[in-house]
Amino acid sequence: MKETELYEPVKRWLEMSGCKTQAELQDIDVFGQYADDLTVAVELKTQLNLEVICQAAERQTRVDIVFIAVPESKGLKRSKRVKEIMRVLRRLNIGLLSITFPKKEGNGRVRCLLLPDYPCDFKRHVRPVAKKKKALIKEFAARQLNINVAGSNQTKLMTLYRERAYQIALQLLHQGAMAPKAVIVDGLTRDQINRILSINHYGWFHRVERGIYYLTPDGIAAAEVFLKTYPELATSMITPTTSENTSTIQKNQA
Structure with missing residues (x-):
């Protein structure tokens, strides 16, 4: 699958929520803007890896909300590595979209796996879970x-x-x-x-x-x-x- 095949489903998904879009605006794969000036960037990738996470983190310096869009796969749902990556995405407040292409349908379907917060309280995202922190301190002692x-x-x-x-x-x-x-x-x-x-x-x-x-x-x-x-x-x-x-x-x- 090519990254270009992910574009149309993502474009439709954004526009259905009232977002106007443009492709390849500067170096952003899909750029979107809502009527209230809320801006969105979506990075298209065939695999969920460190490269696209770094790209998405850079896009956060220029837009309000950032998503990564990848093709749906069994590994995306079950892989331990992907679960660990999703934990990183939550802490970075980066959204994740999965794209499926049903055989009986010509159009791709978008599923939102992670929805970023807006406005984002980054202190809350990086704060340790109180229960887990307490367990560490208890074992240390x-x-x-x-x-x-x-x-x-x-x-x-x-x-x-x-x-x-x-x-x-x-x-x-x-x-x-x-x-x-x-x-x-x-x-x-x-x-x-x-x-x-x-x-x-x-x-x-x-x-x-x-x-x-x-x-x-x-x-x-x-x-x-x-x-x-x-x-x-x-x-x-x-x-x-x-x-x-x-x-x-x-x-x-x-």
């Missing part, structure tokens, strides 16, 4: 380890969940079989500790009987590797049990 290397993609990262699983595994390695209530992890409730043990995401834990867990061979290996690699960190993560909890464990083991 909860993490005790700082051993990840930025840019790593071939190694397992130390997530907060993995860190807490290590804390439990190291205590089991140090104490032997334990009751969940004897395990102590900063920032975790007893229910959260029970959940990590029961879900057993990494296959490190095994329930020998009701209320008593010990490490599987994989769990022992993981804890020993961590202990050998980060001895000081591992030592700080092993929390001694109270005498009450220790007696409970010994009673259950007997």
Whole structure:
């Protein structure tokens, strides 16, 4: 498909809303103007890529509203990359039009996937989502380890969940079989500790009987590797049990 094939459907779509249009005005593919002097620019491209986003951002310096128009495709609806690009377009306040050409119809059909705001409050567009920001701050405060290397993609990262699983595994390695209530992890409730043990995401834990867990061979290996690699960190993560909890464990083991 050529970019010129997208022109007529876009032209009709704009004119149906009362917009007068001109093609190739200076370097703008489609320029439109409404009666109240609201101006529109549409950049036509056969693919949604960085080049057309840069062009659209430049057009924002000269017109009120900017759209990118591309042919409709399955990838446009489902591609992870396209979804990420659309997130960028939202933050830049650039609209997105998709053009389809039904076989039974000679004319192309325009669908508006993103409608830009006008007037635009750019502070609102670039402001972080409060819930997501709060979650980041919460995890940052909860993490005790700082051993990840930025840019790593071939190694397992130390997530907060993995860190807490290590804390439990190291205590089991140090104490032997334990009751969940004897395990102590900063920032975790007893229910959260029970959940990590029961879900057993990494296959490190095994329930020998009701209320008593010990490490599987994989769990022992993981804890020993961590202990050998980060001895000081591992030592700080092993929390001694109270005498009450220790007696409970010994009673259950007997």
